[in-house]
Amino acid sequence: MTLPSTYADRNCSLARSLEIVGERWTLLIIRDVFFGVRRFGDFATQLKIPRAVLTNRLKFLVQEGVLIRDDDATGGVEYRLTAKGVGLWPVVRALMSWGDAFYSPSGVKRAERHDQDGGLLDHEGRCQDCGLAVPVPEIRIEPGPGFDRTDSDHDPVSVAINTPRRLLEPIMRPRTLSAAGEGERGATRAAERADSPA
């Protein structure tokens, strides 16, 4: 699956998509990016994914134009979604909805809201208050009724992504917070990236 075109069916967009995002870990990495994770080490600790695999996946996703990699002001490396990557949100949403429906009897584990008016989103991403199809940067994600606080992880990254937040907004880890202005500038960039090239 690492090499190009391992599914024979050249005439199926499902097979094509799975060549990109169908490998183990890939969609979880992408979910984390939606939730604001951007740094190699944060993916590694939050997902407990072997670093070698993480390296491969990130490289591949960058090569495929799903993520972009660049050095931030502090010299660190950041991975962010391209418009193509943002286009995967319906895929993530569909899988989450299915998992919620069949494996989370007490309700959804995460709810989506329209950040502008607080309305809940339905399965298609439409705001139940204003009726609009809400673009990804305006989606606010938060723990839902099925979220289990007792067994949630306690590393800073997990805590951050389990806090209500807008998609794509970078998480602020202790160090990043202390670096003056870093958090806010990052957030602005995230919004730009997701909005304009789409």
Next chain:
Amino acid sequence: MTLPSTYADRNCSLARSLEIVGERWTLLIIRDVFFGVRRFGDFATQLKIPRAVLTNRLKFLVQEGVLIRDDDATGGVEYRLTAKGVGLWPVVRALMSWGDAFYSPSGVKRAERHDQDGGLLDHEGRCQDCGLAVPVPEIRIEPGPGFDRTDSDHDPVSVAINTPRRLLEPIMRPRTLSAAGEGERGATRAAERADSPA
């Protein structure tokens, strides 16, 4: 991934879903079932998947309640979707849409229509003619503008699933056709299964 709970994140429905349908081949098998494939040998030839892997995947999907396995009248084995399995259609649709959008410049490879009135479905599965959210058994799938007839496979199963047809309707291979009434009875059962327990 074959064993239970290999993704650590117990609080994420995405991880939960991927434990079920995230393995290589799994979603392609499920797509084939939506397209009417039901028999072990047909999956094997159409997907060119190693038979040992196919055995494992089918077993696992049956065990997880995504498929049911039973013997048909002729003593053959059939795999069909449960309501839980039918619930995966939005996942398949989302992945197909993404693949169409970013890897099929000449248009979608497969289009969905409302079988009742012939209206095209949008990304959320809503009929653009009548405005309804179309249930899976009423969806008609057909080759779209991006479908490439020149390199489509020519085995009977591929030919069958590339013919416009309703989802879940069993494909009729030569032998099945000759068995009197088999095809129609199969179709009826498919509709029952998908409709009533949902």
Next chain:
DNA sequence: CATGCTCAGTTCACTGACTGAACTGCTCCT
């Protein structure tokens, strides 16, 4: 009853990918 067919599934040797832990090399901070 012997022969041959289809079909579902198993077996097996091989290969390639994943795993986890330790290590490298870079930059910033003091």
Next chain:
DNA sequence: AGGAGCAGTTCAGTCAGTGAACTGAGCATG
């Protein structure tokens, strides 16, 4: 110079996927 944080790399062990050949049940035919 010394230490800490970070982004990877390396490596030996293991496990899962691959492809081809095989098994065994059920059916049909002569």
